[in-house]
Amino acid sequence: MIKCPNCGGETKYNPKEKKVTCDYCNSKFEPKELRTIINLSKEVKKLDATSYTCSQCGATLLVFDDTAITFCNYCGSNALVNEKMKVNNPDYIIPFKITKEEAIKAYRRKIGRSLLVPRSFKLDTTVEKFRGIYMPYCIYDMGYEGDVSSRGSVKYLHLFGYDYYHDYKVSAQIKANYDGFSYDLASKFYDKYSMALPFQYKDVEEFNLNYMSGYYADSKDIDIDTYDTQITKIARNDARNELSKKRSLKFASHGCVVPTVPVSIENRKIGMFPVYFLAMVNKDKDIVHYAVVNGQTGKVAMDMPIDYKKYILLSLLLAVPAYFLISTGPLVQPKTVTFIGMLFSVMSLFLSNSQLDAIKRDREHLDDKGYQIASDDRKVKMKFTERYIKHNWKQTISFLISFLAAVSGTIEDTVYYGAAILSLLFVLWAFHDLVIEHNELSSSKLPQLEKRGGDENA
Ligand SMILES: [Zn+2]
Ligand SMILES: [Zn+2]
Incomplete structure (x- = not known):
């Protein structure tokens, strides 16, 4: 699908050069300029993809070119059923910044320090199976603009068994903005790995299919609003925390509790974030160890069993x-x-x-x-x-x-x-x-x- 405009060969996005390259005629293209050539205008809401669904674990991977997927990266099974389909055009992407070789190096550095890691983890044939995948993330835009206030009272006198209070109302003008909070939307990409590998928002770009060239995409199987309550709570707690730090507001000395800031979700967008993913299945095929390398930062999160x-x-x-x-x-x-x-x-x-x-x-x-x-x-x-x-x-x-x-x-x-x-x-x-x-x-x-x-x- 993403064919070289010069020779029709297969292209691949190269994170080192930040260019889409063709190995057949050695052409190099700016990903953003190539957009016009493959005729992907902004109005295109659906993308042509081939989905590969694993009949063993149910994971679905997507490719946007002719690449065939031969094994499932979550369970290693070869039983994959493919199907042509249309998928929604994501809004944003963080392009791969590190190459597969660099990811393998980072992984080897991590296990190199461990004397006790099983030998199979170090084999070239194992490491070769690292796969560059874009994971679907929900990116939140949150904010609040307006007043918050809180009422309270302070006792100033105790006389003949009566208490006398001053009543107060403390209010504040708030403008809170939260950009770049994100959560992954692929259920098989467990939180323990995604949480360990945070992405940096600064590299987020408008989605461009050319960055997918040569890579896979995980399909989104968690509803986009799944984390709404969680994310709102985190932002509200944070805003309230910030508010309580403002000494000039003097909530406590006026007997007022720090009010909740009603931060709310203004927008949810889909972003594709890069990871290199490796599954190592044991001999009995009942246990799997995962290694994940953040394709933007090169950070490694992995299972390290002891041999x-x-x-x-x-x-x-x-x-x-x-x-x-x-x-x-x-x-x-x-x-x-x-x-x-x-x-x-x-x-x-x-x-x-x-x-x-x-x-x-x-x-x-x-x-x-x-x-x-x-x-x-x-x-x-x-x-x-x-x-x-x-x-x-x-x-x-x-x-x-x-x-x-x-x-x-x-x-x-x-x-x-x-x-x-x-x-x-x-x-x-x-x-x-x-x-x-x-x-x-x-x-x-x-x-x-x-x-x-x-x-x-x-
Ligand atoms: Zn070419
Ligand atoms: Zn599978």
Whole structure:
């Protein structure tokens, strides 16, 4: 569809040169000038696209040229059904600013620091699957212009059992404007990634199809007004906060509460924002790890599971020098060893509980506003008490062993060493749970179409 005007070849938007380039005849075009050539006038409200819908998870990707999509970027499935369709012309776009190679570099830099990341994350064949996608976002225009006021009173006298008050009314002239608040409108692009990768509003341009050349687009499957309440609340809170900071208004000293500023949504626009997206599906095809690179800023948000084999190996490697340090040197007194045991068990207790909290939040989608709103009727509540108990007893026993040895007052070194070793074994056991939980947290269930039981659709 976006053909080179010189030779009819396939073109691609190049973020480095900020030009649409043709590899066949080496032509380069200004994206904005090319608009006239492909005859996309402002009056065009619908764009021709090919949609690829994944029969495994239901995600739909769009392409605006002849590019074929061979796999789903959310679940990796190859079962895609394509269809020609017309889609609404978005209003704005932030063009890709970094290339796929730069995105891969940023990703490699991030995992390079981690010793424990699974080997498959580093393979060229994995990294190659990064895909440049424009995600649909709702961009809000919000504001308020007018008065706000608040009434209050201050007691100035107490006489013969009566209170005397001065009444006040504090009002203020407000002009508040909020531009560039945005929320993503693709439900499978989880908030935990989109929130971690904020976009900068300064690069927003009027939508131009030429920027899509060579890239994909995610389809909008969340209603544009889904986040209205949330976004209004955020803006109103912020405006009220600003107001309370204005000391000259003296709300408090006049006994007035700071009034709510009725900021409201003036406009909603659709913007396409760039990300590089990678899904890594496990062997059993039930878990997926996502890596997302912001195509504007190059920031990376990703799941970083721990490779269990590497973890064991590293622990053993660290255990050897630790063992020699403790057993040979006069550095550490036998009794001190038990304190180390206690320290480890308490540390592990804090770590595992904070991690369990995080898993609970994640699995109940507590931080995913889109999910919360879209699925009020199927709120997940998870029973976690058992899991807390299941974990905490190991650290508790570990602590008790070391503690009892420390207070036993014995002069036998073997008691201290024996207790310390036993105590550390329990901590290791708890750490094993910690690794498993960490991996649970840094993964998502492979998205699947919700299968309805019975024939309720009949
Ligand atoms: Zn050409
Ligand atoms: Zn899929």
